[in-house]
Amino acid sequence: MTATPPPPPASTPVPPKYRVLVGIEVHLQLRTRSKMFCRCPVRFGSPPNTLTCPVCLGMPGALPVPNRDAMLMALALATAMQCELAELTKFDRKNYFYPDLPKGYQISQLDRPLGSGGVIEIITEDGVRPIRLQRLHIEEDTGKSLHEDAGNVSRVDLNRAGTPLVEVVSEPDITSAAEARAYLTALRALVRYLDISDGNMQEGNLRCEPNINLHIEGPGGTTIKTPIVEVKNVNSVRNVGRAVTLEVERQLAEYAALGPAVADGHRSTRGYDDTHDRTFLMRRKEDAHDYRYFPEPDIPPITIGSAWLREAAERVPELPHARRARFVEEYGLSDYDADQVCRERPTADFFEQAVKAGAGAKPAANWMDELNRHANERGAPLDQLGVGPERFAALVKMVEAGKIAHKAAAREVLPRMMETGEEPEQIVDELGLGQIDDSALLWSAAQDAIDQNPKAAADFRAGKEQALGALMGLVMRETGGKANPKVVRRVLVEILTESDPEN
Amino acid sequence: MPIDRDEVLRIAALARLRVSPEEAEALAGDLDRIVAHIDSLREVELPDDSGSLTYFDQDVHREDRAGESLSRDDALKNAAETDGEFFLVPQVVDKPGGKTRDDRATRSGGDDAGRGGDR
Numbered sequence: 001m002t003a004t005p006p007p008p009p010a011s012t013p014v015p016p017k018y019r020v021l022v023g024i025e026v027h028l029q030l031r032t033r034s035k036m037f038c039r040c041p042v043r044f045g046s047p048p049n050t051l052t053c054p055v056c057l058g059m060p061g062a063l064p065v066p067n068r069d070a071m072l073m074a075l076a077l078a079t080a081m082q083c084e085l086a087e088l089t090k091f092d093r094k095n096y097f098y099p100d101l102p103k104g105y106q107i108s109q110l111d112r113p114l115g116s117g118g119v120i121e122i123i124t125e126d127g128v129r130p131i132r133l134q135r136l137h138i139e140e141d142t143g144k145s146l147h148e149d150a151g152n153v154s155r156v157d158l159n160r161a162g163t164p165l166v167e168v169v170s171e172p173d174i175t176s177a178a179e180a181r182a183y184l185t186a187l188r189a190l191v192r193y194l195d196i197s198d199g200n201m202q203e204g205n206l207r208c209e210p211n212i213n214l215h216i217e218g219p220g221g222t223t224i225k226t227p228i229v230e231v232k233n234v235n236s237v238r239n240v241g242r243a244v245t246l247e248v249e250r251q252l253a254e255y256a257a258l259g260p261a262v263a264d265g266h267r268s269t270r271g272y273d274d275t276h277d278r279t280f281l282m283r284r285k286e287d288a289h290d291y292r293y294f295p296e297p298d299i300p301p302i303t304i305g306s307a308w309l310r311e312a313a314e315r316v317p318e319l320p321h322a323r324r325a326r327f328v329e330e331y332g333l334s335d336y337d338a339d340q341v342c343r344e345r346p347t348a349d350f351f352e353q354a355v356k357a358g359a360g361a362k363p364a365a366n367w368m369d370e371l372n373r374h375a376n377e378r379g380a381p382l383d384q385l386g387v388g389p390e391r392f393a394a395l396v397k398m399v400e401a402g403k404i405a406h407k408a409a410a411r412e413v414l415p416r417m418m419e420t421g422e423e424p425e426q427i428v429d430e431l432g433l434g435q436i437d438d439s440a441l442l443w444s445a446a447q448d449a450i451d452q453n454p455k456a457a458a459d460f461r462a463g464k465e466q467a468l469g470a471l472m473g474l475v476m477r478e479t480g481g482k483a484n485p486k487v488v489r490r491v492l493v494e495i496l497t498e499s500d501p502e503n
Numbered sequence: 504m505p506i507d508r509d510e511v512l513r514i515a516a517l518a519r520l521r522v523s524p525e526e527a528e529a530l531a532g533d534l535d536r537i538v539a540h541i542d543s544l545r546e547v548e549l550p551d552d553s554g555s556l557t558y559f560d561q562d563v564h565r566e567d568r569a570g571e572s573l574s575r576d577d578a579l580k581n582a583a584e585t586d587g588e589f590f591l592v593p594q595v596v597d598k599p600g601g602k603t604r605d606d607r608a609t610r611s612g613g614d615d616a617g618r619g620g621d622r
Contacts, residue, residue: 021622032567039570048588052578053571069567097519099592145595155589158578172622213622228622290517300563 016255017217020248022174022210023134024183024240028166028197029141029205030073036140036164037064037107037299044203048157056140056162058103064298066091070138070164073196074114075304075312077166078136080190080319083115085309090301091138094291099156100143108167110293112301113137120170120190121321122182123339128321131183132171141165166197172211177241177248180210184237185343189320193345196315201236208234212247218260226251227265231279233272243272246279323348331361341365346382347372353389359396367396370410374418386418395424402484404428442475442483446491449474460496468492506535 032042038055054062078085092110115136121128143158168187174180188199188206199206211230218224229251231243247270255262270279318326320342327338327348342348347368354364371392375382387395395417399409413427420427449471450457459467468489475488508527511534515522522530572578575588584591 034567034569039565039568040572041569047575049575049578049590051572053573057573057578066564067567068564071564095517099590099595145592146589147594152594153584153591154593154595155586156592157589225622292517300561302562302564 016252018252019215020175020212020244021172021215022176022180022212022244023172024170024174024180025209025211026168026184026187027141027207028077028168028191028199030070030164030166031195031197032067032070032073032164034067035162036067036070036138037162038062040162042163043159044205046159048155048159051159052161056102057158064107064296066299066302067164071114071302072308072312072315073164073194074136074138074166075308076194076315077168077191077196078115078118079309079312080194080316081115081118081120081133081136081168083118083133083136086112086114086116086304088112088301088303089114091296091299092293093296094139094293096291098142098145099154100145100158100161102143102158102161106139106142107296107299108139108293109137114304120183120186122179122186124176124178124182129179131173131179134169134171136166136168139165139167172213174210174244177244180244181237181241184208184240186320188237189343189345193317193319194315195345204235208240210234210240210243210247212244212251214248214251214255216252216255222260224255224260224263226255226262228267229279230267230269231272232269232282233274235274239272239274242274242277243279246272246277250279317345320348327352327361331355333361333365337362337365341368344372350382350389350392354393354396357390357393359393360400363396363400364393367392367410370414374414386421387414391417391423398424398428402486405481405484442479442487442491443495445475445478445483446471446488446495448478449492450495457496506531506538 029042034040035042035056038053040051040053040056043051055064075085089109090112091107093105094108094110095105097104113135116134118133118136119130120133121130141160141163143156143161146155146157148154170183174183184201184206188201191197191199191206197205201207209230209232211228213228214226216224216226229247231247234240234243251262254265258265266284268284269282271282272279324335324338324342327333327341328335333341341351350371351364351368355361371382371385371387374385378385395409395413398404399406404413409424412431413424416422416427416431417424422430453470453474456467456470460471471492472485472488475492476483476485508524508531511527511530512522512524515527579585579587579590582590
């Protein structure tokens with residue numbers, strides 16, 4: 001009996017060649033004391049509608065006045081991103097209706113943004129790559145609408161209305177989910193270094209909307225451009241990557257179904273749903289919104305003169321990429337370690353102070369994860385753990401000098417330093433954690449181990465180096481784990497090679 | 504460009520104004536005359552250095568100091584409907600799922616960021 005081969009598929013689908021184009025819009029809440037155009041305090045978590053005034057409620061006749069500090073923060077960010085700074089900047093009204101926008105327009109910037117162009121360097125596994133920026137401008141935040149499942153009303157809280165935002169728009173230079181994540185990570189590091197925003201996506205003070213499309217190599221060398229999709233509700237760095245991945249898959253499937261006709265579709269807005277890890281259609285943009293922008297007549301244009309520029313420049317500290325390079329150069333860190341240490345400014349500051357206090361750079365860098373873990377667990381910043389860089393350096397030095405095992409230092413000493421504020425030496429003494437460096441004691445323990453296990457000794461002498469492990473285990477057990485393994489090893493090797501009966 | 508009935512209806516829709524076709528017809532003529540009148544400003548001869556935006560008062564700004572806000576009662580006083588804490592509005596939902604959702608999506612940008620012509 002012969003098997004009939006299955007009929008060949010009508011057409012074998014060849015996965016198309018394509019390029020991914022992602023641009024990202026980021027909205028950052030600036031950490032000011034007062035709102036952008038009025039003196040209402042900016043405060044998260046206040047009772048609803050207790051932080052409003054005639055200006056941010058959009059009462060007739062109220063006069064908005066720009067917050068100088070917010071302008072300086074935005075200028076500092078623009079400077080750090082190498083944007084071209086506007087000499088003359090102005091505000092515009094962007095008109096649309098939504099219940100959380102009390103005035104019926106948002107004060108934003110259209111044709112004279114604070115910054116144009118610029119660049120953010122991202123780090124991926126493939127190295128460092130610049131992502132070009134389109135623009136940076138200031139606008140005001142909206143209020144919050146709370147939608148109930150049941151019932152036919154929405155509730156509006158206007159505490160957030162008028163909070164200063166900076167919008168940063170990238171060129172579609174991002175080509176993968178990993179790059180999208182790296183872009184957000186880099187931008188977040190930048191705003192935290194500048195100390196202008198908390199940059200916390202969960203709390204919504206950094207919000208991001210990736211826009212994604214594909215250039216697909218079509219039949220006969222044509223390029224088929226899928227319609228651009230903007231994804232909203234992306235609330236973590238990880239989810240930005242997911243949104244990009246899901247959109248690429250979805251747009252490829254659409255191309256497989258529709259062919260080149262996919263290019264005739266409309267731009268659309270989709271939402272990311274993190275419960276089901278999918279995107280869903282929010283709206284199609286069949287005709288572009290008409291926001292009827294016009295210059296904000298209540299706010300005169302602002303000339304960004306030398307005084308503004310000087311003050312903004314003073315706010316720009318050493319930035320992550322410069323600091324990474326310096327740490328590699330000055331402290332001999334690997335690129336990887338330098339990147340890890342420099343991601344957050346408090347980590348980099350703490351690290352550098354510890355190294356200046358005498359800690360070795362490489363071991364100190366390795367410790368930073370441990371310290372940050374404690375900080376996260378306690379919900380406290382790194383500089384409020386109760387262990388300053390100097391005392392931390394003392395602990396690192398003790399480990400480096402072999403006075404205490406790394407494990408014991410991390411598990412026992414560091415937590416106790418944070419709790420009691422005692423010096424590491426004192427804790428090591430009290431807990432009896434010091435490594436036994438007393439050679440006499442070690443020599444006798446080593447000799448005992450060799451006597452008890454002649455086979456291991458013979459194996460080692462016969463060239464089986466791993467036999468040493470059994471002997472080391474015996475010595476460690478004998479000394480209650482407090483012996484310095486390096487010293488134990490040296491002593492054992494010395495005894496075994498000197499007293500070799502065949503010599 | 505003359506303002507015709509369709510243009511009036513388009514602007515009315517954007518401004519959420521209800522305008523009947525008959526009213527639109529009448530408004531088209533009125534608006535056309537108003538715009539033409541304003542347009543006559545273009546005929547004014549201006550000195551050469553006035554092309555910039557600099558004939559306002561400039562550089563009006565303030566220090567970042569917080570002041571007093573209104574009491575909640577005052578803030579809500581003119582609202583059509585409240586529950587004593589929030590402004591209540593007819594339900595606006597453009598997303599599924601979730602219990603109480605904080606609408607964090609910013610509706611800005613995207614379509615107006617000057618991107619994507621050739622993309």
